Amino acid sequence: MAMTIAQRILARASGRDSVEPGEVIWATPDLVTTPEVSFPTYVKRLREHGIERFALPRRVVVAIDHEVPVHSKQGAERNRETRRLAAETGVGHLFDGEGITHPLVVERGLVRPGSFAAGADTHTPSLGGVGALAVPFGFELTMILATGRIWVKVPETVRVEISGRLAPGVTARDLVLAVMGRVDAELANYRVVEFGGPGLAHLSVPERMTLCGLCIDMGAKSAVAEVDRHCLDFLAEVGIEDAEPLAAEPGCAYAARIEIDAGSLSPQVSVPPSPTHVRTVEALADTEIQHAYIGSCASGTLAELSAAADLLEGRQVHPGVQLLVIPATRRIYQQAMEQGVLARLTRAGATISPPTCGPCFGGLAQLAPDEARISTSTRNDPGRMGARDARIYLGSALTVAASALAGRIADPRALLLERSEP
Amino acid sequence: MTESYRGRCWRFGDDLASDELIPPQHVFEYDPKILRRHLLAEVRPELSQQAQPGDMIVAGRNFAAGSNHSHPFLAMREMGLGLICASLSRGPFRLAVFMGIPLLVAGSEVVAALGDGDSLEVDFAAGRIADETTGQEHRVEPLSPFLLDIVSQGGGLAYARSLVEAGEIAHAES
Missing domain, CATH: 3.30.499.10 (Aconitase, domain 3)
Structure with missing residues (x-):
């Protein structure tokens, strides 16, 4: 067989x-x-x-x-x-x-x-x-x-x-x-x-x-x-x-x-209470967030960090949003540093932490009750990142970066389009 | 004996996540005596105080989904709880067996017939669930003899030791 x-x-x-x-x-x-x-x-x-x-x-x-x-x-x-x-x-x-x-x-x-x-x-x-x-x-x-x-x-x-x-x-x-x-x-x-x-x-x-x-x-x-x-x-x-x-x-x-x-695909976001609850990014356009996270074994790659840095270039993270970025390995961290990716992310208002699983399971940067985070991490079960009634949304690094700028869940394609126009 | 349990039915719904059974902030804690205090603490606070050995967690579809953590099962073992659920994915199924938790995968229909607080008598080897409160008896697929053997020995570690003692280990080193 x-x-x-x-x-x-x-x-x-x-x-x-x-x-x-x-x-x-x-x-x-x-x-x-x-x-x-x-x-x-x-x-x-x-x-x-x-x-x-x-x-x-x-x-x-x-x-x-x-x-x-x-x-x-x-x-x-x-x-x-x-x-x-x-x-x-x-x-x-x-x-x-x-x-x-x-x-x-x-x-x-x-x-x-x-x-x-x-x-x-x-x-x-x-x-x-x-x-x-x-x-x-x-x-x-x-x-x-x-x-x-x-x-x-x-x-x-x-x-x-x-x-x-x-x-x-x-x-x-x-x-x-x-x-x-x-x-x-x-x-x-x-x-x-x-x-x-x-x-x-x-x-x-x-x-x-x-x-x-x-x-x-x-x-x-x-x-x-x-x-x-x-x-x-x-x-x-x-x-x-x-x-x-x-x-x-x-x-x-x-x-x-x-x-x-x-x-044929468009940006998607997992909504609480599990990663399989998937919506289009457009359907969540009015969803406010206070936290944004780019990292984890799934997304802390040099390519995702670079893409986020490109999107954030010349822009500032929304004043009501904490953006945390964690390269997945020391080698990625070093490459991102040498290529200026971390400098560009920091300039836009991101905090950079050393390689760790940390936030993905609530071991770092926990959420208070009623807060919301959009994240590139792996899961969004209630309580996973701190308070049980905090809301965790999961999307790509681009979607997270666009949302960090807007203070609400946002479609990165609009910003990319703006950038590509002269 | 782990082949049959008698106790109260603690009934839960579908998609009870691993992270709800024990919040993942306790991922560093492995002491079963401490973990038992956190079992379902935010979903059903009275359970950790009131559950008795022989009681059954009875849940719907997709039990313990998500994180592949042994913590909920360490707590259940410490408390002497068995498990009946409509379905569960591979991760929690294997962990339950490995931690020595007797379980039956009973399907949604049988689980729906079991009420919270019902008095249950469960034979894992035969796949028989007797609900003494309703007088109904349910037949489901039993735990296979191979897996029941692991559960009966107290779980995978005791089983591994018997393999080590018998010299049944891999030797090839790369």
């Missing part, structure tokens, strides 16, 4: 020629990632159960990324424990404040097309942007650390065929929100989303990571993009020169097939 990308990866990771959807298999991850939020607790719980050693420690990446710089006594102790336990357990890499795990392992060349990656963090599937099947296992990572293996039910796949090219002012975020409008939680559940089609060629690897990372928020197990020439060029730049293209086998079976014309 012909296999989807996910099946191909799981077959290899379980030492089999082929696997069928629905089968329960034992698979061995090639890469195992955990942030400091979880790592010391995992080691402690394993030791409480008499498990002292990791089966495959060199495959483990630990990243201090959720609270950077540390701003609590508990956090300081947690980081000290993380550093000590990373050394004791002999993990392959400890990244200490160098950025958010998912973009970090990609920019450091630690994940390859066809890799089976297991992560503690919810948004691990963003590694699908380079053709890896990356699955969040949360606390189950303890079993992987202990045994090197995990039970996996082989998932069915939903194919998303992308055609066309995004119009100016429309981004990968808008594309994935459009996909959410077509794939509900029932269809996504226990399934992998596979991105392909002629439109994929127009999307950069960081954009593909945005697509894959946000699929978890529609309820999918994971997501993966086809690996094409463009992806291989990107990988060569991060030191992986022997990767090969990866696609589903012709004639494989899909649970559903969705076709999206990227050229």
